[in-house]
Amino acid sequence: xxxxxxxxxxxxxxxxxxxxxxxxxxxxxxxxxxxxxxxxxxxxxxxxxxxxxxxxxxxxxxxxxxxxxxxxxxxxxxxxxxxxxxxxxxxxxxxxxxxxxxxxxxxxxxxxxxxxxxxxxxxxxxxxxxxxxxxxxxxxxxxxxxxxxxxxxxxxxxxxxxxxxxxxxxxxxxxxxxxxxxxxxxxxxxxxxxxxxxxxxxxx
Numbered sequence: 001x002x003x004x005x006x007x008x009x010x011x012x013x014x015x016x017x018x019x020x021x022x023x024x025x026x027x028x029x030x031x032x033x034x035x036x037x038x039x040x041x042x043x044x045x046x047x048x049x050x051x052x053x054x055x056x057x058x059x060x061x062x063x064x065x066x067x068x069x070x071x072x073x074x075x076x077x078x079x080x081x082x083x084x085x086x087x088x089x090x091x092x093x094x095x096x097x098x099x100x101x102x103x104x105x106x107x108x109x110x111x112x113x114x115x116x117x118x119x120x121x122x123x124x125x126x127x128x129x130x131x132x133x134x135x136x137x138x139x140x141x142x143x144x145x146x147x148x149x150x151x152x153x154x155x156x157x158x159x160x161x162x163x164x165x166x167x168x169x170x171x172x173x174x175x176x177x178x179x180x181x182x183x184x185x186x187x188x189x190x191x192x193x194x195x196x197x198x199x200x201x202x203x204x
Contacts, residue, residue, distance in 0.1 A: 007034060011058045014042070018051045035061075077157050078122035082201060084173075085146035088165060090136055093146055097161060104133065124159040132165065145169035 014029050026046055035037035038061055044052045078098075085093055094100065104115035107127070115133055117126040128136075136142055147162040147169060164172060 008062060011062060011076075015055050015058055016149075018055055023051065033102045063177065075121065077159060078119075080122060080148065080159065082148070084148055085144075085168065087143045087145065090144060090163075091140070091142060093161075093163065096146075097124070097126065098122075102128075104128070106130075123157065124161065126161045126163065128163040147172050 010032055012028060017023065017025055018060065023046070030039060030043050031047065033042065038057070039059060042054050045051070045057070058149060068201050080097070082096060085096060088096075094102065099117070099119070102117045104117055107114050108114040113130045114127045115130055119125070136144070143166060145164050145168075147164060149160045149162075151158055152158045162172070
């Protein structure tokens with residue numbers, strides 16, 4: 001798998017070859033550019049002997065890429081071999097995630113007050129509603145579920161685990177499935193009301 005650094009070195013090599021006048025070797029290098037739009041542009045300009053445009057384009061591309069790239073990519077975070085956990089107690093959940101103890105602090109994620117555990121090395125967070133944490137302390141074997149999602153923060157990718165009651169878990173998964181189907185079909189709202197806006201009167 002090509003990485004940003006590999007591509008950066010490749011593009012810098014193309015610039016160096018142009019500066020040194022070794023243009024006969026460029027065909028092999030340009031064939032390794034993974035961005036097809038950039039590859040087509042570079043190959044065309046080389047055929048036209050517009051080497052100045054090539055070096056300028058590469059400079060612009062590298063600058064934009066360096067601004068867009070995240071500190072943590074998907075390959076930089078811990079991988080988990082499960083998508084969700086259902087009807088298990090907290091000890092089982094901690095074992096699956098790979099933590100011995102949860103260190104919660106307050107966060108404002110969501111509509112309720114949540115507590116958050118953050119693992120910066122493995123780039124994952126565990127969220128749990130404050131009231132549910134209290135219930136878990138009273139009933140350690142309480143059945144719980146975990147909703148897992150991949151998120152992107154200011155520094156890049158991380159994994160989010162939300163500890164939920166079975167009822168809230170069902171609501172969460174149902175919401176995601178519903179929202180997903182609505183994104184795929186943009187006219188669901190009008191069709192639900194037979195394409196007649198006068199039927200919206202009871203839509204609170």
